[in-house]
């Protein structure tokens with residue numbers, strides 16, 4: 001398998017008026033992120049919602065449309081439903097996605113695809129055998145910031161990328177008032193699940209998806225993890241490591257220093273350093289964070305300056321009209337929208353099953369933190385690249 005760099009992907013015009021029937025399974029905290037953005041994407045027809053807590057499905061359908069399904073079997077038996085959007089807790093992803101695939105439904109899953117690599121691999125193979133599409137969040141790679149950064153890297157604005165400094169340090173979660181966090185419909189933030197899953201499984205994908213899209217699959221890596229603030233959580237809380245420091249080498253030779261954690265003060269930045277300058281985004285959780293370019297500049301005399309003044313790049317796609325009003329804007333609906341468009345066009349989504357599987361594989365290696373450099377096997381399809389904005393991704397015009 002070859003790793004094609006910065007492959008230009010064209011989607012072509014949308015088939016007029018075609019829609020994809022979608023049901024949202026799991027209507028908890030994150031479901032509001034999706035619901036609020038659905039009006040951006042008229043080709044997603046919200047058929048309804050199902051949650052084992054039926055009042056959550058009722059409030060989701062009441063707010064965002066469609067009907068309440070009584071159980072998963074009813075969802076899967078409905079011929080008008082083509083796409084299941086799996087927003088259940090991580091522990092349920094495998095079971096719900098597998099049932100949906102076995103019933104002939106395409107699946108867009110919240111991250112991670114599954115809890116273990118064997119389970120996720122089984123799902124990817126099942127989807128392939130059945131000719132179904134499978135994709136997984138995060139989909140922040142469709143944001144204005146990501147698409148602009150990817151285009152700038154692909155266009156060679158900083159020459160050959162060499163090094164990346166990337167962080168998904170959320171701040172010291174243990175000291176935040178997380179028990180009080182509520183979604184728009186008043187659903188509490190499921191902190192016990194989040195703390196048990198840990199910062200890596202919850203958050204690594206936000207940086208990895210951009211990096212793999214820019215530089216190809218990770219081919220070698222090492223990681224260290226540890227638990228530093230383990231004593232700060234409520235009693236009887238299962239706790240995963242709260243720091244992961246990774247060193248990644250990508251297929252095109254770019255290397256990356258990656259920090260993920262719930263200990264250091266918030267830093268969600270990404271800086272790509274090339275032969276001819278740097279490109280940086282201050283916050284990958286903000287769909288419209290400025291993308292800053294600094295070109296190498298000629299200097300003379302006794303100075304250690306070598307970069308020109310920062311220039312803000314114009315965004316290459318328009319903003320999404322309907323956003324979820326939160327501390328961060330994760331562009332979640334764009335992943336489902338891209339999946340629905342792929343169903344209509346009979347293509348693979350940008351975040352293909354193999355792409356999602358690779359991100360999970362690297363995330364698991366980061367969370368294990370074995371310390372030594374190891375090769376990462378590259379699977380067929382991992383070379384899929386997102387170099388430029390798919391026509392109108394993240395916009396109403398899509």
Ligand SMILES: NC(=O)c1ccc[n+]([C@@H]2O[C@H](COP(=O)([O-])OP(=O)(O)OC[C@H]3O[C@@H](n4cnc5c(N)ncnc54)[C@H](O)[C@@H]3O)[C@@H](O)[C@H]2O)c1
Nearest residue numbers: 026027028029030031051052053087088089090110111190
């Ligand atoms: N919480 C966040 O800030 C956030 C942000 C982005 C993504 N995510 C991801 O979204 C997913 C869901 O997280 P959440 O925060 O919404 O969790 P949550 O616990 O608030 O919501 C999950 C919902 O799924 C329901 N559920 C559980 N098992 C089910 C099943 N078998 N069938 C149908 N419904 C079932 C639960 O009743 C609950 O309402 C996770 O993968 C998480 O990683 C969470």
